[in-house]
Structures are given as C-alpha cells and as structure tokens.
Amino acid sequence: MSKKLPQIFLVRHGETEWSKSGRHTGRSDIPLTEKGETAAAWLVERLPPRAFNAVLTSPSQRARRTCELAGFGSRAEIDDDLAEWDYGQYEGVTTPDIHKQHPGWNLFRDGCPDGETGADVALRADAVIEKIRDIAGDVLIFSSSHFLRVLAARWLGLGPEAGLFFVLDTTSISILGYEHNLDEPVIRSWNET
Template identity: 40%
Template sequence: MPDKDAGTPRVFLVRHGETEWTISGRYTGRSDIPLTKNGEEQVSSSAKVIVGSGKIIDPSRIARFFISPRTRARRTYELLFDTSAQKELEEKVVITEDIREWEYGAYEGLLTAQIRAARKERGLDQDEPWNIWESGCEEGESPAEVAARLDRIISKIREIQSPYMHGEEAVDVVLIGHGHILRAFTKRWLGFELSVKLPMMLEPGAVGVLSYEHHKVDEPAFLLGVNMGGSE
C-alpha cells in the first residue's frame, strides 16, 4: 500500500536525557539540573539510530530547531548532532523560553504525592486529586498560560511548513525540551485543551513524531509509527 502522506513535513519531539531529578520523579522546571552519565548515553544511543543522512532525523531536511534554554536540553542537542553538523545548522537554531518546561512555581523539586498531600491538607482537591493539566501550579503557570506559549510555536511551525505540504522543500522541525511541555505541545498540536485526558509517555532521550494527514496543514496528526529506514 503506497504511503499517501509521503513527503509531508514532520515535527520531532526530543526529550532531554535523564537527570538526577528525572530518576527521583521531582518536578524540574527552571532548576538547571545537568544530564547524568546515563542520560548522555541515552541521547547518544538514540542519535546513532535516528540521526544522520537518510535516517529519520536527517540534518539536511531540518528547517528549524526550537530548543529550551535549560542546560539539559541544550546538552541533548550537542549530543544528537556532531560538531560539523552543528556548524551547518547554527542559523536554524532558536533557543526559546516558549519551549521551556512548565513553570512549576511552588511545586518545583517536589513529587506528585507531596504536592497532592500538601494541597489536601489546606482543604484543596477534596473530591479529586490535584491534576496539573487542569489546575496548573501555584506561583507557576496555569494550563492556559502554557497553551498560549506553545500555540506561538505551533503558529511559527505551520508558517514554515504550510507552503511545502507535498515535500517541495525539506522543512522538518525539531523541538528539544522536557517531559511535561512536549506532551502539552502534542495536545495543542492536535487541537486539544490541556485538560483533555490523553495519556502519553515520552522517555528521557526518546523521540516522538508529529505530522499532518492528507498533506493538509489544517489536519495535524500524531505519527503513531515511523519507518526506521528514514524519511524517503
């Protein structure tokens, strides 16, 4: 069966590698926690399989990078692309706060169980446990604030990709960010409010893929399976 969507631009979601706080499950927003040795190995292992000429993420096909300013995200970029590739890609890289992790505010460094227990002690969430997708974070960001900044990036991506929906030019985009924000991005890409229940997992150092159906920019889609042979 022929691939009716061959050549359609893609958006690659790259989560940074493991950190010490990733291991413990602590909420890591603005805290600039470096990758662990294992985290660096996670990213390097992914790079060997999916990054390179003719592979899923082909540097020659990338039109733009949007990268979180946090050290763990920037280091992930350095591990994915060798020095020579970075020099060629330099003008395509945008370091932006719009793809930083969710601002956790008073919940920074805490575990989900700690947050829920503390809120319940104060008389909050008596009927249902705290859910970041619905309630956001005290002294941090609300779902609406997160959605607004992600929508700005989505608008920029669609401006880049919409003229080339049949592959007339290579305009793939790579986002390098964090667990919560990349899942939030996926919801907004598909047109869902952040409160919509859409269980997703994205392991440290892993890659997710978004695209479009029927070569139409107004039909964004989650690319459930990717041919490991590359984009051609």
C-alpha cells in the same frame, strides 16, 4: 507526485537526577546524569537521516545538552517558548508529596501556585505551533516532558488538560505530522525509546 507533508520531531531531554526521582523540574537547571548523556548520544543513530529545516531547543541546560549530544548543537536555535512548565511552589517537589497536601491535584488541570497554569503553557505551545507551521519543512524540537505533552495536545486542537494522556520517557522521540493535508494534524509516532 503529491507534496511531502512536514513532520515535527519532538525529543525529550535525557535523564537528570530530578527526572529520575520524579521531582518536578521546571526552571531549575539540572544537568544530565551519565545515563542521560549516554542515551542522548545514542540519538545520533536513532534520529532519521534527514535535512531538518529548523532545529529548536528549550533554553534549559538539559535540553541544550541533549541537542548537542544528538549532533544538532551547532544548528539549534534557543526558543524561550520551549521552556518546561513553571512549577512555582512545586518546583523540586514530587507528585506524591504534593498529593499529601492537595489530594487529587493534577498538573494539567490545576497548574501550580506561583507558577503556570495549563492555559499559560498552552499559549506558549500555540506560539511554537505558529512558528513551526511557518517553516516550510521538517522541524526538530528538544524540550521537556510536560511542555511537549501540552504541545501535542494543542497540535491536535485539544485543551492543555489533554496533555495528561501523552506520557513521555526521557530521550524519547515523537513525531507530529499531518494525515492528508495541512488541515489534518495527527500524531504519527509517540514516545519511541
């Protein structure tokens, strides 16, 4: 019998007022909306019944509350590396408003003034990947969209700018894993809502 390969379950937090309106929400601690709370509670039924070897969450209120409502709050370890992108001057601003001042701006390519670059976020994602590869088994992670998108890109050995291609909805579940062995990282499922 072949050894079961570990899987990494990624959960984006539930809806907030800022995620609903498209405002970049990095370090601002915005609570879930009522809809976000309801969707997060539904994760209890949507996440597969399995014994996770570790449950990690971003320090943000929105990720921690999503984790709690999904039934994992008492098991979760807060990991600062899972924090959302630091948007610096673009915190609370929408992409269309940024484009009025900087046409063609792309978060994953250009980063944020007084915030993080894609390379900065990739370093944190690489640290998370190193941690989860040291855990012998399945891991459940609660975090935010842009960070998880860079994490997926880095999982595949791609640069952080590839995060552009991995869209995530609120309370979506995605699964990172392996094909035949631990040298073949893959995306097993993406943005399941």
